[in-house]
Amino acid sequence: MTTALITNDDGIDSPGLHRLARMAIESGLDVVIAGPSEQSSGSSASxxxxxxxxxxxxxxxxLEGFDIPVFAVDAAPALISLIAAHGAFGFVPDIVFSGVNRGANVGHAILHSGTVGAALTAGVNGARGLAVSLDVGMDPDACLWDAAAPHVSHLVPLLLAQQPGTVFNLNVPNVDTKTELREGPLAAFGIVQTLTAVGGDDDVRLEVSDTPADQEEGSDAALLRAGYATVTNITGVREASVAVLAN
Structure with a gap:
């Protein structure tokens, strides 16, 4: 049976993690949960x-309702993914699910995402990865975790048909109706921008704001803003095609 590790960056007690584990089980996978013991958002591939x-x-x-191994780990999600690749939890996963994150992870801002970092770490170490995020906005009334379920169910066989090392990044609107899935390239920014402003003599204030509505047409951020679920095939660090030294 195909084995799956479920992790996240919101912590072991996040309902998004629990719901993603259920989605993986419903997809017929042999599942183990290993999440950070504490909140680890923004940890990238730390x-x-x-x-x-x-x-x-x-x-x-x-975890109530789960008859599977569950571990709380004192580590960032990418480290959890890394040690899992070396058999730390009694198996080496074929696929690593990361999420469901409370908040979108789109555009080049995914560089900073612990959710995406865990999935990319899985890919670098020979597994497949699926990062799943829910676009709840800045102040949601409720997090509709099940909105991701049909898309996860659809993407799992597609991902498993790909070569090991493949990583998909899925973002889903926070709505209670089924959404259409579109594929789009990464936007220049993300659904949220972080701006820095110099404060006093001994600190720097970080301010978070929505990105402009005029995202690049067809990008993951623009599609998500338009109400579509989005998926992007992403890769980890690789060398650029332009040489440093002249021939």
């Missing part, structure tokens, strides 16, 4: 968490 002696503490965790 491998913070190992102690000075190289140990990564984790503990068994109980």
């Amino acid at each position: 491998i913070l968490g190992a102690n000075a002696d190289g140990r990564v503490p984790y503990s068994r965790h109980e």
